[in-house]
Amino acid sequence: MATRKTYHVTHVNGHWQGKLEGAERASVTSDHKDEAVAKTVEIAKKNLPSSVRIHKLDGTIEDERTFMDDPYPPKG
Template sequence: MANQHIVPNNGQWQVKRENATRATKTFDTQKEAIAYGRNIAIHQESELVIHDRHGRIRDKDSYGNDPCPPKDTRF
């Protein structure tokens, strides 16, 4: 499935599917957009990409389809 991006747009925050031209949904706060986008990413087993207010990526969370999973450190 496609990754979900949390992006700024004219003082609001949008949840956008990767490579989509239109937003899935628009919110007044980044916190609301992250919660909504996280729910989609969990159900689609994709990645949530959070951008800052300047559009730069500030965080990523993977929910089941991590291209670089962390190595198990247990012995």
């Protein structure tokens, strides 16, 4: 089983970026959060299994989207 890749969408220096955890450079940059999230999700879906952690302006995690092999699937 492949190791899950985790991407983070964060606000840095006045713009939003999508970046693979541990990477030096951002994969995605945008002035708009929605655009950065959409592009980062697109990249994550191409690199399964993966997840995208979407952060608020203050750095706390707002949402997490997991693609393939969700360790905490919802009940029901």
